[in-house]
Amino acid sequence: MLADCQIIWLLKLVEPLRELFKDEVRKIGVELGLPYDMVYRHPFPGPGLGVRILGEVKKEYADILREADAIFLEELHNFDWYHKTSQAFAVFLPVKSVGVVGDARRYEWVIALRAVETIDFMTARWAHLPYELLEKVSNRIINEIPNVSRVAYDVSSKPPATIEWE
Amino acid sequence: MSDIHSQKILILDFGSQYTQLIARRIREIGVFSEIRAWDISEEEIREFNPRGIILSGGPESVTGGAEAPRAPDCVFTMGLPVLGICYGMQTMAGQLGGRVESSAVHEFGYAQIKVESANTLLQDIKDHIGTDGDSLLDVWMSHGDKVTAMPEGFELMASTPSCPIAGMVNEEKKLYGIQFHPEVTHTLQGERMFQHFALNICGCEALWTAAAIIEDQIARVREQVGDSHVLLGLSGGVDSSVVAALLHKAIGDQLTCVFVDNGLLRKNEGDAVMEMFAKNMGVKVIRANAQDKFLDGLVGISDPEKKRKVIGNTFIEVFDEESQKIDNVKFLAQGTIYPDVIESAASKTGKAHVIKSHHNVGGLPDHMAPKIG
Numbered sequence: 001m002l003a004d005c006q007i008i009w010l011l012k013l014v015e016p017l018r019e020l021f022k023d024e025v026r027k028i029g030v031e032l033g034l035p036y037d038m039v040y041r042h043p044f045p046g047p048g049l050g051v052r053i054l055g056e057v058k059k060e061y062a063d064i065l066r067e068a069d070a071i072f073l074e075e076l077h078n079f080d081w082y083h084k085t086s087q088a089f090a091v092f093l094p095v096k097s098v099g100v101v102g103d104a105r106r107y108e109w110v111i112a113l114r115a116v117e118t119i120d121f122m123t124a125r126w127a128h129l130p131y132e133l134l135e136k137v138s139n140r141i142i143n144e145i146p147n148v149s150r151v152a153y154d155v156s157s158k159p160p161a162t163i164e165w166e
Numbered sequence: 167m168s169d170i171h172s173q174k175i176l177i178l179d180f181g182s183q184y185t186q187l188i189a190r191r192i193r194e195i196g197v198f199s200e201i202r203a204w205d206i207s208e209e210e211i212r213e214f215n216p217r218g219i220i221l222s223g224g225p226e227s228v229t230g231g232a233e234a235p236r237a238p239d240c241v242f243t244m245g246l247p248v249l250g251i252c253y254g255m256q257t258m259a260g261q262l263g264g265r266v267e268s269s270a271v272h273e274f275g276y277a278q279i280k281v282e283s284a285n286t287l288l289q290d291i292k293d294h295i296g297t298d299g300d301s302l303l304d305v306w307m308s309h310g311d312k313v314t315a316m317p318e319g320f321e322l323m324a325s326t327p328s329c330p331i332a333g334m335v336n337e338e339k340k341l342y343g344i345q346f347h348p349e350v351t352h353t354l355q356g357e358r359m360f361q362h363f364a365l366n367i368c369g370c371e372a373l374w375t376a377a378a379i380i381e382d383q384i385a386r387v388r389e390q391v392g393d394s395h396v397l398l399g400l401s402g403g404v405d406s407s408v409v410a411a412l413l414h415k416a417i418g419d420q421l422t423c424v425f426v427d428n429g430l431l432r433k434n435e436g437d438a439v440m441e442m443f444a445k446n447m448g449v450k451v452i453r454a455n456a457q458d459k460f461l462d463g464l465v466g467i468s469d470p471e472k473k474r475k476v477i478g479n480t481f482i483e484v485f486d487e488e489s490q491k492i493d494n495v496k497f498l499a500q501g502t503i504y505p506d507v508i509e510s511a512a513s514k515t516g517k518a519h520v521i522k523s524h525h526n527v528g529g530l531p532d533h534m535a536p537k538i539g
Contacts, residue, residue: 008486011498014396016383016412017405018502019200021190024379025408025503031376032411038442044403047477048430050460055468059461062430070433166470 042087043121051166053092061109064147065092068111071140076115079133086124088115090141091154091165099142099149108149111141116163124158170378173370174198176216178206180224180235180253186505187349188220188251191357196372197364201508208240218247218368221254223347227311228256228266236261247340247367249287252309255343259334262317262341269310271328276352277307279324285335287342287362288323291355305346305353307332312345340367384416391417394496397489400425400451402439405501413499414449421499422450424488426481429457452491456484 017025029039045051049069053061069090076082091112099106113134118124138151154161175192179185179201192199200214204224211219219241228234237257241248250258256266281288281301294302303324313331316322324333324344332345342363348356364370396413400406400423413421423443427436436453443449463476489495 007495008397008482008489008498011397012496014387014390014413014497014499015502016387016409016416016499017504018507019504020379021186021193021504022404023190024193024376025405027376028380029404029408029411031380032408032415034407034411035442038407039404041404044401044432046401046481047474048428049432050428050430050464050473050477051470056466057430057461057464057473059429059457062461066431066433073432166473 040083042082042085042089045164049092051164052089053094054165055094060147061092061094064109064145065090065111067145068092068141068148068151071144072113072137075133075137075140079130079136081115081127081129081133084117085115085127085129086118086121087163088113088127090114093152097150101142101149106146106149108147110150110152111148112152112154112165113137114154114163114165116158118158118163121163124163126155126157129153168371168373168378170373170382171198173217173368173373174200174214175218175220175364175368175370176211176214177201177220177222178204178237178241178254180204180222180257181226182223182251182253184347184349185222186508188222191349191360192220192364193374195357195361195364196374197368197370198374204235204237206238208238211238211240211244216246217370218249218363220363221248221250221257223252223254223308226253227268228253228260229268229311234260242339242341245339247363248342249363250341250343251349252345252347253311255334255345256311256313258341258343259313259315259317259320262320264313264317264320264334265315266311267314269312272310273307273328274309275307277305277326277329277332277346279303279305279326279332279346281324282322282333283335285321285323285337285342286367287335287344287359288333289362291358291362293354303353303355305348305356306350307346309345313343342367380412380415383412387413387416391420391497393420395492395494396421396497396499397492397495398423398499399485400439400443402431402435403501405503407443409499409501410443410449411447414447419450422452422492422495424452424454424485426454426456426484426488428460428477428481428484430460430477452488454484454488456480459484 026039049062049065050057072090076088093110095110096107097110115127115129116124117127141148141151175197177188177199189199189201221237226234260266292301293304296302312329316334320334320336323335326332329345334343348359400410410423425439444451460480463480467473
């Protein structure tokens, strides 16, 4: 239960976007001088990476996922695919898989990549990203993050799958 | 400055999946529009005071007898221009004495209509010229029922081989019915049809522009908050960022933002938000580094719904703690947008016109944020 002392429930609401559609919010955002990249960025869930780490959340997992996610987004921008997708992110799967890096056997975590195209987020198609882009992202994630041994791409559409994994 | 809400279009929703698109198209051409449920009262319509009314499509059948949704009768007698789209055209026909019949064949997809008479709505809109010199338009159809007899006083506006009355018009009373959907982009010149309706037929000026919306909101926010302080949960998302920029412009230092780092953000997100808002724009932002608190609360929890609950409740605790440090706070700003308003009203009452606010700190989904009032 919430404590009685919380004051935020006593505050009156100010909702200046209450009569605007999302495209109008974006238009006034750039008109107000916010950068295009910020105003046209993908939506991000309130619980954040908490629902992109499957199962129990640990700092170690969040740190790995943050790096993998950053690589994915960076390459989407480099390949000019960020704005062609509606939402794109990495997911941390708490399972270990075997790999070989150099001569060493690696037994580490799995990262899934998710990218979708949608108009209204009610239905969505998995984005047909170029193989070159996926290859680059996969190589970079496995080479740059020692705790990852495998990268998978999610080819489920919504419905039946949801956009987020949890 | 003109009041940007003074000249507006009312959209009555009969349940079409495209209703919000109609409102967006009208606004794109610079005219304010709002969506209300089809069973709105005459009093509410008069209070809203529109320059014209659009009746949306919908999944029901006009032939369904007493159960079938109808527009309030005053819609056709107030002297206002009315545009009925799909179901909206059918109920217009049915209510004014025409005939609507169900058809075994459902027409769905592209169609080419032939313009049958000169009229203000389709004036100078041509996609192709037919072999007989007729104007042909590429449009999007999605219907089973169709109008088979027009009400008295109406003229044929458009037809297709399978839908002989694809459009009807009573220019004198400014009543227009079209069986196709101008709001979807597959209808090539839908935008121009809405321009003709809103600007030429209803006589609205294009006052609804980004710059004018900002100016209007700034004035309203200043009036609402006076010299009190306003608190905003800044998440780094589009909506709360735009609210921050708008309020900063409106009330400057009376705005304090709280950015909660929950340890579950994207790489460099916290730094980027602080850089842009605090450093570049000079917005007052408190950064609450609560990573440990969130991660400690999540230990041993693997169920997704339980995780969401823990994250939501921890957020509110942290946010509240930070907000107690600010003096004279009377208001909480939120990035609620119009589709949230429509959907929350519709889900609670089945109607779009009862609109109630609720606290939703930091844009958490409904099921995460405990709410009052």
